[in-house]
């Protein structure tokens with residue numbers, strides 16, 4: 111594409127993504143956006159941990175519920191040559207999720223909820239079975255899983271074990287998910303009960319499943335990646351594994367990594 115055409119296309123692109131009149135302070139950059147955030151275009155500009163990556167420009171595309179940026183950076187390939195790349199990132203903060211299990215009863219506690227993103231992408235009705243999970247919202251990950259367990263299942267958990275932290279979808283999402291497991295008592299929960307924070311539009315249904323039945327639903331009734339991952343961890347290395355599971359004693363609060 112000739113340089114002048116590329117510049118015109120870029121300006122057109124900017125007009126389409128930024129409704130702010132030319133010269134006016136831009137929400138999310140110079141002045142707070144609807145959620146009180148500023149300087150959202152600064153994220154990533156100072157990255158220098160990898161000498162093969164030099165960030166050249168960060169543009170804020172949207173700052174609504176989540177933040178979308180496009181970042182231009184130079185990347186040095188294995189053969190030593192550099193190329194300019196542009197990548198959009200979707201930033202909604204980090205999240206945490208928890209497998210609630212009863213090792214003796216061989217049950218797990220899941221929730222059913224409507225997920226529009228799955229519905230619009232060919233899921234039959236958007237009603238997904240998942241482990242309780244939520245965005246951190248500035249809380250410590252362990253605090254977040256305690257909060258989400260209670261809000262989404264009504265279950266107040268005691269000991270909580272941190273397992274690992276994983277990037278959910280590193281091609282485009284910045285999100286890192288903190289994974290936990292926590293025992294609950296089969297019989298203490300109301301199967302089919304409704305929960306969730308109504309004010310936030312949440313409407314969850316508590317679903318207690320035999321762990322082997324849950325495994326049998328992978329790829330059918332259970333299509334949420336973090337849930338599949340936790341179920342497989344539980345039977346391979348966790349409380350339902352043949353060798354059993356001896357978690358390290360829980361700490362009061364984990365260091366945030």
Ligand SMILES: Nc1nc2c(ncn2[C@@H]2O[C@H](COP(=O)(O)OP(=O)(O)O[C@H]3O[C@H](CO)[C@@H](O)[C@H](O)[C@@H]3O)[C@@H](O)[C@H]2O)c(=O)[nH]1
Nearest residue numbers: 175204205206207243244245258278285287310311312336
């Ligand atoms: N208005 C509005 N509200 C939203 C939007 N997206 C989410 N919300 C609100 O934010 C709440 C988020 O609920 P959480 O329980 O905190 O998060 P989650 O959606 O369950 O996210 C968890 O699962 C995701 C999918 O696997 C994970 O990606 C995420 O890290 C977390 O673990 C929703 O109930 C909804 O009210 C949006 O685009 N617009």
Ligand SMILES: [Mg+2]
Nearest residue numbers: 242243244258
């Ligand atoms: Mg949730």
